[in-house]
Amino acid sequence: MTTPNMPIKIGKRICKNRITMAPTVKFNAGEDGIVTDFFVRHYALRAKHGCGLVCVEATAVSPEGRLFPSQIGLWNDDQIEGHRKIVEACHPYGVLIIPQLHYGGLGTHPDCGPLTSPTAVLWKKGDREVMAKELTVPEIHRIEQCFIDAAVRAKTAGYDGVQLHGCHSYLINDFASAVNQRTDEYGGSTENRARLGCEIIQGIRKACGEDFIISIRTSGCDPTVEESIGIAEYYVKAGCDYLQISNGIQDVSDLPHDESLPYNRVASLGVRFHEHFKGIVPVSLVNGIRTPQQVYYLLENEMIDTVDLACGLLADPAFSEAILEGKPYVKCYSCKRCAWSDHKRPCPALKKRGNEAWEWN
Numbered sequence: 001m002t003t004p005n006m007p008i009k010i011g012k013r014i015c016k017n018r019i020t021m022a023p024t025v026k027f028n029a030g031e032d033g034i035v036t037d038f039f040v041r042h043y044a045l046r047a048k049h050g051c052g053l054v055c056v057e058a059t060a061v062s063p064e065g066r067l068f069p070s071q072i073g074l075w076n077d078d079q080i081e082g083h084r085k086i087v088e089a090c091h092p093y094g095v096l097i098i099p100q101l102h103y104g105g106l107g108t109h110p111d112c113g114p115l116t117s118p119t120a121v122l123w124k125k126g127d128r129e130v131m132a133k134e135l136t137v138p139e140i141h142r143i144e145q146c147f148i149d150a151a152v153r154a155k156t157a158g159y160d161g162v163q164l165h166g167c168h169s170y171l172i173n174d175f176a177s178a179v180n181q182r183t184d185e186y187g188g189s190t191e192n193r194a195r196l197g198c199e200i201i202q203g204i205r206k207a208c209g210e211d212f213i214i215s216i217r218t219s220g221c222d223p224t225v226e227e228s229i230g231i232a233e234y235y236v237k238a239g240c241d242y243l244q245i246s247n248g249i250q251d252v253s254d255l256p257h258d259e260s261l262p263y264n265r266v267a268s269l270g271v272r273f274h275e276h277f278k279g280i281v282p283v284s285l286v287n288g289i290r291t292p293q294q295v296y297y298l299l300e301n302e303m304i305d306t307v308d309l310a311c312g313l314l315a316d317p318a319f320s321e322a323i324l325e326g327k328p329y330v331k332c333y334s335c336k337r338c339a340w341s342d343h344k345r346p347c348p349a350l351k352k353r354g355n356e357a358w359e360w361n
């Protein structure tokens with residue numbers, strides 16, 4: 001029977017337990033995208049309280065692909081030092097730590113660059129519609145190289161690997177999804193729609209070596225669950241060590257789901273992928289996990305390999321200890337004040353937790 005405390009092999013590395021910190025953007029950097037001490041404290045606090053793996057928030061691989069002007073980056077060498085400080089603050093706690101590499105695509109902030117897409121498409125941005133620019137093949141190759149260069153910088157900073165942002169309507173997800181109507185080698189079949197992600201994975205593997213974790217946070221339902229599994233098979237064939245499953249462009253509300261289960265529709269995508277990839281690569285789920293009981297249910301019944309926590313760990317940095325050691329914790333209210341707030345709307349749970357959590361943020 002799997003328990004949260006059990007170690008797991010991810011790629012060539014050992015993760016000390018089954019609790020992972022999901023990427024959550026803070027929008028707290030300057031236009032230079034440089035990590036400040038705020039970020040170092042934020043991640044060190046979560047590492048200290050026992051997560052097995054910390055995934056640092058969406059980190060831009062190129063300034064024109066940012067999802068917000070105050071996003072952190074790894075698009076130039078000046079940004080390495082700040083990331084090194086995060087790694088050095090977290091590694092003493094025995095965690096694996098990886099940044100999530102990101103390029104906006106249809107999720108690009110208009111102040112940062114044009115919306116880009118596999119296919120020219122009208123895309124809703126707030127209350128207006130914007131025509132996204134269709135990428136040419138040389139532009140695709142340039143973006144792939146940005147991911148690979150950012151991964152090399154991540155390795156220089158001391159990270160254990162990287163995660164590719166392949167869900168939530170950002171570029172890798174756009175290529176994999178039904179938005180992609182291309183007729184060249186980047187469109188059409190699942191193999192072609194997975195090509196952008198695969199070429200990035202292969203390039204990173206070649207540049208960063210066999211013991212560098214390459215994971216992808218991929219959409220579990222674009223355009224269908226079956227096709228998403230097919231896309232992920234290509235990612236794994238290309239050398240991806242670890243799949244984290246979230247949602248993408250396709251609305252999940254139509255997916256059949258047994259509401260009596262103690263986890264939601266998005267999390268159920270992870271369970272479905274785990275059934276498929278069991279014994280091949282570890283699979284992680286995310287979304288709506290707010291209690292230790294949910295984590296025990298999923299792990300003890302062998303429904304998933306690792307559980308990814310976002311709001312639960314923003315609300316209480318020691319939520320992982322509640323799961324691993326049965327300590328008390330402050331439960332996330334699911335009020336969404338943390339979402340896209342650039343820290344101007346404080347999390348009430350974090351405030352209740354007090355002292356260290358509140359001051360360290």
Ligand SMILES: Cc1cc2nc3c(=O)[nH]c(=O)nc-3n(C[C@H](O)[C@H](O)[C@H](O)COP(=O)(O)O)c2cc1C
Pocket residue numbers: 022023024025026057058100165168217246286287288289308309310311312338339340341
């Ligand atoms: C404040 C905030 C920032 C987020 N930033 C990211 C991000 O950088 N990358 C990403 O893949 N998902 C991001 N997400 C989504 C979370 O990782 C997670 O998938 C989502 O919050 C659902 O999980 P939860 O119920 O445990 O919070 C963010 C969510 C929140 C609330």
